[in-house]
Amino acid sequence: MVSIAAEHASAVDRDARFPHEAFGAARAAHLLGMQIPVEFGGEGAGLGEVVDLCYMLGRVCASSAMIFSMHQIMVAILVRHARSSPWHQDFMRRIAKEQLLIASSTTENQTGGDVRASACCVDSDGRRMTLDKNATVMSYGAEADALMTTARRAPEAAPSDQVLVALMKADYSLEPVNSWNVMGMRGTCSTGFALRASGASDQVLPQPYEKIHTQSMMPVAHLTWGATWTGIAAGAVARARMFVRNAARHSNGQLPPGTAHLTQAVMTLRTLRGQLSSALQRFESAGLSGEILESLDFQTAFNLLKVSSSEMAIDTVLSALRATGLSGYRDDGEFSIARNLRDVLSSSIMINNDRILANATQAAMLVDIPAFLQD
Numbered sequence: 001m002v003s004i005a006a007e008h009a010s011a012v013d014r015d016a017r018f019p020h021e022a023f024g025a026a027r028a029a030h031l032l033g034m035q036i037p038v039e040f041g042g043e044g045a046g047l048g049e050v051v052d053l054c055y056m057l058g059r060v061c062a063s064s065a066m067i068f069s070m071h072q073i074m075v076a077i078l079v080r081h082a083r084s085s086p087w088h089q090d091f092m093r094r095i096a097k098e099q100l101l102i103a104s105s106t107t108e109n110q111t112g113g114d115v116r117a118s119a120c121c122v123d124s125d126g127r128r129m130t131l132d133k134n135a136t137v138m139s140y141g142a143e144a145d146a147l148m149t150t151a152r153r154a155p156e157a158a159p160s161d162q163v164l165v166a167l168m169k170a171d172y173s174l175e176p177v178n179s180w181n182v183m184g185m186r187g188t189c190s191t192g193f194a195l196r197a198s199g200a201s202d203q204v205l206p207q208p209y210e211k212i213h214t215q216s217m218m219p220v221a222h223l224t225w226g227a228t229w230t231g232i233a234a235g236a237v238a239r240a241r242m243f244v245r246n247a248a249r250h251s252n253g254q255l256p257p258g259t260a261h262l263t264q265a266v267m268t269l270r271t272l273r274g275q276l277s278s279a280l281q282r283f284e285s286a287g288l289s290g291e292i293l294e295s296l297d298f299q300t301a302f303n304l305l306k307v308s309s310s311e312m313a314i315d316t317v318l319s320a321l322r323a324t325g326l327s328g329y330r331d332d333g334e335f336s337i338a339r340n341l342r343d344v345l346s347s348s349i350m351i352n353n354d355r356i357l358a359n360a361t362q363a364a365m366l367v368d369i370p371a372f373l374q375d
């Protein structure tokens with residue numbers, strides 16, 4: 001999948017089109033069901049393997065990496081929170097067997113990037129339900145075989161009293177309401193849609209979204225997004241390194257003036273990778289312990305992981321650009337950093353860092369930094 005994603009990355013970006021070739025390869029390699037337990041026909045892979053793939057894809061095609069990440073977040077949620085529900089067990093079997101691609105819809109006209117509030121609601125008579133949503137941003141919505149969406153539990157429920165609903169393509173219609181002509185991440189095709197859905201009431205995941213969000217959606221998203229952005233940064237550093245080596249070869253070993261920026265880029269990339277790998281270890285060792293996952297310290301750490309990994313990835317790509325100068329600034333040529341920069345700039349607005357920082361302020365005042373590293 002990675003080499004095929006690399007081959008088509010420029011065309012995907014240029015035409016702002018879905019990376020069909022990369023996802024054809026992902027299906028052929030059974031990667032869309034990699035996290036589904038073996039008992040349901042999947043590969044039973046852990047999140048570490050998903051994170052590694054997001055990183056490798058991010059190096060070559062950020063849009064493929066982000067689509068892969070968003071799909072795998074939904075699968076992780078099903079595996080961790082819906083294993084006992086017959087409807088969702090069947091859904092997992094179908095994802096593994098038919099290699100279904102799942103989109104996710106949280107953003108809404110009325111609530112914007114506030115994932116923990118919904119305007120739309122599930123209207124259920126206990127057997128059947130309907131749901132209409134003004135989904136203003138939904139990546140690869142038109143290409144997906146199914147989607148999972150947040151909604152209020154019922155018409156009278158408060159905005160934060162949310163559930164997550166799984167919908168098969170036959171259950172919904174999508175009417176485009178806007179286009180996706182943006183600076184970067186162009187292949188995610190994150191168009192806006194008027195979503196109209198109906199299905200069985202069993203399609204609502206059995207656990208409240210509040211629990212799903214804190215225990216899985218937020219940490220898994222921040223790990224896989226972080227890996228994608230780290231991959232983008234690593235791709236830029238690789239080009240900067242190639243540029244410096246090439247320049248030195250052509251001037252009797254004399255290093256170009258921007259070389260120190262390469263060192264700076266390598267330094268932030270190393271920090272970024274270290275931060276991600278320790279967060280992954282922490283998440284894996286927490287298992288399914290609600291007590292650990294919902295603790296204020298864990299939540300603060302994983303929310304801030306998103307802010308710091310996005311900012312560090314942007315800094316790394318900017319340092320790589322400074323190391324390469326005009327060759328990196330060009331939109332073409334083997335040292336171009338242009339696509340990496342355009343793609344990575346989406347990281348700070350994908351759930352806006354300002355929003356996360358504002359929400360984390362209270363926790364930052366309450367949670368003490370451990371006195372020793374090993375705490």
Ligand SMILES: Cc1cc2nc3c(=O)[nH]c(=O)nc-3n(C[C@H](O)[C@H](O)[C@H](O)COP(=O)(O)OP(=O)(O)OC[C@H]3O[C@@H](n4cnc5c(N)ncnc54)[C@H](O)[C@@H]3O)c2cc1C
Pocket residue numbers: 070103104105106107108111112113114137138139140185188190346349350351352354355356358359
């Ligand atoms: C590449 C990409 C793919 C995406 N794919 C999907 C998808 O598949 N499904 C989906 O549902 N959504 C998707 N989104 C949308 C994403 O989840 C967020 O909803 C979106 O990025 C938030 O956009 P926003 O900045 O306009 O909105 P908001 O987060 O509402 O922010 C609007 C403005 O208000 C400011 N602001 C907001 N809250 C605060 C606060 N508390 N304090 C200070 N300032 C604040 C922000 O700085 C920003 O300037 C995607 C986004 C991107 C970039």
